[in-house]
Amino acid sequence: MSHSTTITVRTPSATYDVEIAPNLLATIGSRIDALLNGALTSGKQRAFVVTSPEIWALHGKAFAASFPTAPIVLEVPSGEEHKRLATIERLAEELANHGADRDSLLIAFSGGVLGDMTGFLAAGYMRGIRYVQVPTTLLAQVDSAIGGKTGVNLAAGKNLFGAFHHPLAVYADTAVLGTLPDAQLRAGLQESVKAGIIRDRALFNYMDEHSDTILSGNIEALTHVVAASVLVKAKVVAADEKESGERMLLNLGHTLGHAIEAATHYKQLLHGEAVAWGMLAAIGIAERRAFVTTAEADHMGRVIRTYGPLQNFSANVGDLVALTAKDKKNRSGSRSFVLPIGIGDATVVRDVSPAELTDATEAMMELRGDFHRGQQVSA
Amino acid sequence: MSHSTTITVRTPSATYDVEIAPNLLATIGSRIDALLNGALTSGKQRAFVVTSPEIWALHGKAFAASFPTAPIVLEVPSGEEHKRLATIERLAEELANHGADRDSLLIAFSGGVLGDMTGFLAAGYMRGIRYVQVPTTLLAQVDSAIGGKTGVNLAAGKNLFGAFHHPLAVYADTAVLGTLPDAQLRAGLQESVKAGIIRDRALFNYMDEHSDTILSGNIEALTHVVAASVLVKAKVVAADEKESGERMLLNLGHTLGHAIEAATHYKQLLHGEAVAWGMLAAIGIAERRAFVTTAEADHMGRVIRTYGPLQNFSANVGDLVALTAKDKKNRSGSRSFVLPIGIGDATVVRDVSPAELTDATEAMMELRGDFHRGQQVSA
Numbered sequence: 001m002s003h004s005t006t007i008t009v010r011t012p013s014a015t016y017d018v019e020i021a022p023n024l025l026a027t028i029g030s031r032i033d034a035l036l037n038g039a040l041t042s043g044k045q046r047a048f049v050v051t052s053p054e055i056w057a058l059h060g061k062a063f064a065a066s067f068p069t070a071p072i073v074l075e076v077p078s079g080e081e082h083k084r085l086a087t088i089e090r091l092a093e094e095l096a097n098h099g100a101d102r103d104s105l106l107i108a109f110s111g112g113v114l115g116d117m118t119g120f121l122a123a124g125y126m127r128g129i130r131y132v133q134v135p136t137t138l139l140a141q142v143d144s145a146i147g148g149k150t151g152v153n154l155a156a157g158k159n160l161f162g163a164f165h166h167p168l169a170v171y172a173d174t175a176v177l178g179t180l181p182d183a184q185l186r187a188g189l190q191e192s193v194k195a196g197i198i199r200d201r202a203l204f205n206y207m208d209e210h211s212d213t214i215l216s217g218n219i220e221a222l223t224h225v226v227a228a229s230v231l232v233k234a235k236v237v238a239a240d241e242k243e244s245g246e247r248m249l250l251n252l253g254h255t256l257g258h259a260i261e262a263a264t265h266y267k268q269l270l271h272g273e274a275v276a277w278g279m280l281a282a283i284g285i286a287e288r289r290a291f292v293t294t295a296e297a298d299h300m301g302r303v304i305r306t307y308g309p310l311q312n313f314s315a316n317v318g319d320l321v322a323l324t325a326k327d328k329k330n331r332s333g334s335r336s337f338v339l340p341i342g343i344g345d346a347t348v349v350r351d352v353s354p355a356e357l358t359d360a361t362e363a364m365m366e367l368r369g370d371f372h373r374g375q376q377v378s379a
Numbered sequence: 380m381s382h383s384t385t386i387t388v389r390t391p392s393a394t395y396d397v398e399i400a401p402n403l404l405a406t407i408g409s410r411i412d413a414l415l416n417g418a419l420t421s422g423k424q425r426a427f428v429v430t431s432p433e434i435w436a437l438h439g440k441a442f443a444a445s446f447p448t449a450p451i452v453l454e455v456p457s458g459e460e461h462k463r464l465a466t467i468e469r470l471a472e473e474l475a476n477h478g479a480d481r482d483s484l485l486i487a488f489s490g491g492v493l494g495d496m497t498g499f500l501a502a503g504y505m506r507g508i509r510y511v512q513v514p515t516t517l518l519a520q521v522d523s524a525i526g527g528k529t530g531v532n533l534a535a536g537k538n539l540f541g542a543f544h545h546p547l548a549v550y551a552d553t554a555v556l557g558t559l560p561d562a563q564l565r566a567g568l569q570e571s572v573k574a575g576i577i578r579d580r581a582l583f584n585y586m587d588e589h590s591d592t593i594l595s596g597n598i599e600a601l602t603h604v605v606a607a608s609v610l611v612k613a614k615v616v617a618a619d620e621k622e623s624g625e626r627m628l629l630n631l632g633h634t635l636g637h638a639i640e641a642a643t644h645y646k647q648l649l650h651g652e653a654v655a656w657g658m659l660a661a662i663g664i665a666e667r668r669a670f671v672t673t674a675e676a677d678h679m680g681r682v683i684r685t686y687g688p689l690q691n692f693s694a695n696v697g698d699l700v701a702l703t704a705k706d707k708k709n710r711s712g713s714r715s716f717v718l719p720i721g722i723g724d725a726t727v728v729r730d731v732s733p734a735e736l737t738d739a740t741e742a743m744m745e746l747r748g749d750f751h752r753g754q755q756v757s758a
Contacts, residue, residue: 085464089533089540096535124540127530128621151506154468156475161468161503163542242507 005227009146009234011241014166018146018234020227022175022219025059025134029067032132035169036105040068047071048100050091050118051109052078055136058179063109071107072098076114080266083113083153085161091121105130105168111137112144112271116159119150123165133170137180138188138222139272141172142195142229143250147237157326158258158266164242172230174223187272189214189307190253192225194279195232197300198249201344203228204303211306248348252338253279256361259323263315273311276304281364285356286339296343312368317361321354384606388525388613390620393545397525397613399606401554401598404438404513408446411511414548415484419447426450427479429470429497430488431457434515437558442488450486451477455493459645462492462532464540470500481505484547490516491523491650495538498529502544512549516559517567517601518651520551521574521608522629526616536705537637537645543621551609553602566651568593568686569632571604573658574611576679577628580723582607583682590685627727631717632658635740638702642694652690655683660743664735665718675722691747696740700733 004021024031032040032047039045049071051060056075064070074094076082095104108118108131115133122131133145151162177185189207196204206224207214213221233250240246257278260269269277280301287297304310325335337352383400403410411419411426418424428450430439435454443449453473455461474483487497487510494512501510512524530541556564568586575583585603586593592600612629619625636657639648648656659680666676683689703714716731 085468089464092540093533093535096533096539124530124542126539127528127541127543149506151503154472154475156472160475160505161471162506163503164506 005223005230007227007230007234009166010238011148011166013164013241014148016166016169018170018172018230020141020172020174020223020230022173022223024171024173025062025066025176027066028063028134028171028173029065029071031171032105032107032169033068035132039103043069045103045105046100047105047107048074048095048098049107049109050074050076050114050121052076052111052114054078055110059109059136059176076110076117078111078113080113080153080158083117085152088117088121088124088152091117092125095121095125100125100129102126102129105132107132107134108145108167109134109136110140111135112140115140115145116150116162117152119148119165119167120152120162123150123163128165130168131165133167135170135172136176138177138185138226139191141174141177141226142188143191143233145170145172146230146233147247148241157262172226174219174226177222178217178219183270183311185217186215186307187270187276189225190272190276190279190304192229193303193307194250194252194275195229197279197340197343198252198338198346199232199236199344200228203232204300204343208299208303208306211303215307245348248336249338249346251336252340252346253277253282255324255327255335255337256281256320256364258327259320260313260315262323262326263319264313268313269311273308274313276308276310277313277364279304280367281360282337282339284360284363285337285352286341288356288359289339291339291341291347292343296340300340300343310368315365317358317365320361321357324357384602384609386606386609386613388545389617390527390545392543392620393527395545395548397549397551397609399520399551399553399602399609401552401602403550403552404441404445404555406445407442407513407550407552408444408450410550411484411486411548412447414511418482422448424482424484425479426484426486427453427474427477428486428488429453429455429493429500431455431490431493433457434489438488438515438555455489455496457490457492459492459532459537462496464531467496467500467503467531470496471504474500474504479504479508481508483508485510486513487511487524487546488513488515489519490514491519494519494524495529495541496531498527498544498546499531499541502529502542507544509547510544512546514549514551515555517556517564517605518570520553520556520605521567522570522612524549524551525609525612526626527620536641551605553598553605556601557596557598562649562690564596565594565686566649566655568604569651569655569658569683571608572679572682572686573629573631573654574608576658576719576722577631577717577725578611578615578723579607582611583679583722587678587682587685590682594686624727627715628717628725630715631719631725632656632661634703634706634714634716635660635699635743637706638699639692639694641702641705642698643692647692648690652687653692655687655689656692656743658683659746660739661716661718663739663742664716664731665720667735667738668718670718670720670726671722675719679719679722689747694744696737696744699740700736703736 135145148166253275257274514524527545533539632654636653
């Protein structure tokens with residue numbers, strides 16, 4: 001028996017379902033058509049799929065065959081370097097040239113980078129059309145496909161330009177995760193560890209106790225982890241749609257994680273790996289503030305490492321601390337930081353001093369050697 | 380005594396005031412600071428002005444001097460050709476490099492093109508920051524600065540990419556209109572004629588009876604026309620924020636107007652002039668459908684011409700009709716068209732046939748000779 005779960009995301013501006021189950025792709029077209037009350041079958045409305053060449057080569061045939069008429073496909077090369085306004089403009093011109101109108105539907109069939117872009121394309125095209133997320137990576141399924149954050153990068157930083165625009169529905173096919181490279185699976189699972197740490201002790205314990213099963217790609221275990229992670233995200237987003245408070249908790253590990261990604265030019269680490277490093281630093285600050293006990297800090301560190309190995313990276317402590325000052329969660333000059341409170345709760349503080357942050361960053365940097373005794377640390 | 384009017388725009392997503400009066404610029408900085416509860420004076424929040432070199436050369440000194448500390452100025456060259464995502468990206472990078480954060484405020488001190496862009500920049504920067512409109516053209520004061528429509532052009536068409544993002548306030552300084560070229564004033568007044576035709580018979584009559592005073596640039600007459608036009612726009616936007624019905628009425632003359640602008644590559648006519656031509660065509664259709672009497676059609680045509688002369692242009696009837704099929708108000712293939720009902724009311728129809736549109740476009744094209752006997756018609 002395989003799990004199948006539907007979680008409803010309720011926010012002031014939109015309510016929509018996230019369906020989580022293996023093998024959703026086989027029926028994705030008819031599901032979306034039903035969502036549109038048969039408008040694809042009747043030809044009244046048209047669907048456009050935004051995907052990567054890799055995803056489409058793996059799953060395109062089955063995906064397209066599930067639709068009453070094959071949707072028009074717009075391809076974008078994989079990679080963070082394409083997550084820019086120039087790509088959005090190119091895609092928008094293609095939509096216009098294909099005659100897409102306000103009733104057209106976009107489908108993001110992709111990982112998080114392209115999912116964020118497709119959401120923003122939908123937010124801006126004719127000032128807003130509908131879209132559906134069909135996330136193909138664990139990271140996208142548990143995090144980026146849900147909650148309506150869309151956007152692109154600037155040279156000055158990641159995701160600095162975008163919109164809040166919720167999808168009409170999210171379909172997370174956990175069988176697709178079987179085609180994910182192991183490193184991507186592990187990096188994505190760090191976001192689930194994060195979800196457990198900030199809001200779901202049971203999820204954290206499950207991931208602690210069933211790490212072998214999960215990491216072997218067992219579909220039922222993965223489906224459980226995805227569903228539990230989505231539930232955390234849905235609850236947090238429902239409480240704070242536009243990230244004025246509660247939603248910031250989702251950024252545990254992200255302040256320093258983003259700094260590490262920026263310092264390494266987004267080339268050395270996967271996002272989930274950078275977040276894992278950032279979580280270790282945040283746990284360190286929380287421990288020194290006695291927000292968590294040493295036993296809890298060690299426990300969390302152990303589970304994060306279980307879903308490693310955390311790739312090594314080269315960066316300078318001073319640079320990392322300076323980069324956190326650029327975090328877009330900062331307001332009017334004060335630096336926001338998410339810290340765990342025990343395991344299963346967390347809070348946002350604004351008084352982390354530069355010295356405290358430097359200490360935690362140094363401690364985190366020292367951990368790199370522990371994980372990669374074979375590798376040269378070149379910071 | 381000069382008029383001073385405050386009109387409140389109320390929509391489901393935002394409520395804000397439009398202040399209309401001469402000589403607002405002298406106090407604009409302190410007005411905005413008050414709106415932010417003194418956050419500019421205290422230095423807690425920062426303001427960034429987006430403007431054109433021409434506007435800034437004329438009014439920049441007075442504008443900047445009215446602020447507790449001079450705002451940072453971002454300049455964009457005038458012209459529709461700069462209304463593209465590339466300009467938005469350049470401005471967003473500048474904001475990031477200046478350290479603009481989520482509490483920063485943008486001020487559009489400009490005409491409609493740059494106002495639309497500044498609104499979109501505010502909509503997208505960090506997924507949304509606040510902005511204020513200080514429109515410097517009549518067209519922007521009576522139309523584009525109000526209602527939250529923001530965006531840029533694509534190669535495929537005008538305003539095809541954008542967002543709904545309302546300003547925090549609008550300050551329409553009617554004394555600034557004294558520096559407008561006469562052709563821009565006349566073109567802008569066509570949008571006020573439009574406002575009168577669709578919703579305000581008294582405004583239409585006022586513009587009919589006081590055309591000499593208005594066209595001479597009399598500040599009290601202009602202030603009255605701006606205030607009455609803003610009131611029409613505010614009421615329509617309040618009734619239909621996202622343009623699913625009522626708000627489409629504001630597009631009287633715009634379906635064919637946009638087609639004329641596209642056919643002439645936005646170079647031969649000002650927007651208001653193209654709209655005037657489009658209104659003449661729409662009035663023609665309305666007359667043939669008996670939505671208006673011949674006397675009413677003639678009366679409206681006469682007032683539109685009073686605020687001319689309407690510049691001649693070169694285009695092909697078939698091209699214009701084909702271009703209307705691309706209008707972004709169209710949904711699922713049907714073409715929307717706004718038609719007046721008498722003077723002071725209007726409606727949206729979806730059944731204008733290609734033949735009906737072709738007849739009306741031909742009749743409109745024939746009018747060109749009447750207005751410009753001296754000019755060669757080169758269609």
